[in-house]
Amino acid sequence: MMDTKLLGCVVLFPIQILFCILKATVRLLVPLKRKDLVADVVLITGGGRGIGRHLAKEFAKQGARKVILWGRTEKCLRETCEEIAMTGTECHYFVCDVGNREEVYQQAKVVREKVGDVTILVNNAAVVHGKTLMKSDDDALLKTQHINTLGQFWTMKAFLPRMLELCHGHVVCINSILSLSSIPGAIDYCTSKASAYAFMESLTLGLLDCPGVDCTTVLPFHTDTEMFQGMRVRFPHLFPPLHPEVVAQRTVDAVRTNTAFVVLPWTMHLLVILKSLLPQCALEEIHKFAGSYTCMNTFKGRT
Template sequence: MIWKWLGALLLFPVQMVYLVVKAAVCTVLPPKLRDLSGENVLVTGGGRGIGRHLAREFAKRGAKKIILWGRTEKCLKETTEEIRMMGTECHYFICDVGNREEVYRQAKAVREKVGDITILVNNAAVVHGKSLMDSDDDALLKSQHINTLGQFWVRQALEYGHIVCLNSVLALSAIPGAIDYCTSKASSFAFMESLTLGLLDCPGVNATTVLPFHTSTEMFQGMRIRFPNLFPPLKPETVARRTVEAVRMNQAFLLLPWTMHVLVILKSILPQAALDEIYKFSGSYTCMNTFKGRT
């Protein structure tokens, strides 16, 4: 038994070096990309914003069928027609992922009409842009139901081979004025991290979590960063393109842009007082003061 533990102890650092070198090589050499031609892709919140661009990108990359879920039929219809014009089969279902019974009902309808879902993209989210004292209970519950619990319900209702979560860098670095959103996204991140680890022994079932910086959609309209030229908002089409690339490469976690890795490192090594000054200097403490986005 001692020799067995000693062997495992000696082998572990070798494995770590191998995996780090392998990851470094993969960043230089072009990876083998997954073929999407046989995939049925479901995008929640697919009628507008990043969801609409995700539907376009999956269609552009050859997905077999695109299925859209959302709460606004007008937007869903417009996106569906656009995808069909691209030559890809597309269907939409009106569904509020914050409503458990509605999720289960529409999941059954999808299976009956379209077939099994092989790629599930959890993109639907809401933000109210208020402090804790200014938030009412219904708004707080709505954020948790849609941004976090909806992922549990969609996961239990559908079978698929790859789950994708459009999260936010705010799951790792919260800001004032969006306490409902930051809390729900942190919970969502923990859900995906636990799910990713749980799938290690499940060949063919994968997970991808995308954590983008502020994206220029109507959802966060009015949000202001102190140095917009240094930290410009991401374009939704860029987030969509990089997300589909991550799925095709079977990448577990993706931070956008790459400079967000620096933020994660700083949060790990700096004292809270220093982090407070960084947030003040960058304008993170007041960025939601001018918020007037869509809730």
């Protein structure tokens, strides 16, 4: 005979699921309360340019106490840091390649000593090689995996324990819709982003019982930055590239509302749903129609 407690769980389960659906619907319709950032110290990897630069500006605009920039190019970091400082927000930068484990740990120690505890970590740094697997050299493939995937493990190990001690923190991953729906010509990028998505999904579930520490994963469509320069979609008016400032605004808002996953634009949800329902041959026809199979042929972006 079924245990009474187990029976109660079985009966309550569909009610809990319905409640979650209703709660999510209300979140879409009713303005959410946004948390204050005045006590937060934000560290952004890849913060010197592209989406990272706009993220730094948006966090400063929304009242973050301090902003810290990590990146590989000092000139870009310095320029962005100066721009943020002119707004009145305290800003620091450190040259750090997140693809280098020892460098991450060393610079994390320097940040704690010179600036203080990081309470919002934004893993934004990424690279894309943009060649077929056969034409990619091993060093380039390893570089992509180190920066896009392993770099997040290392930054997390460097900063998450202190957030858990403080019961205050937020971890952000700027991922890509390609983590859920891959394209040819970017195998290294798609693979590393899929791995990063699984990492964040697991981490988000693992932190459910850790009060005060939350996660946000952002999955944007093609964004108009240097990194994907030259990428061409077949119908640019139907599928225009996202502006990096929009991605930054939506990301910071997701942090302030404790939103776990953000897909940009919302129409990309349809792609994910179709991928779950349609047979492979139908998905191939969709990709051919949209130009996904050839969009990287003209790629000449920055790595």
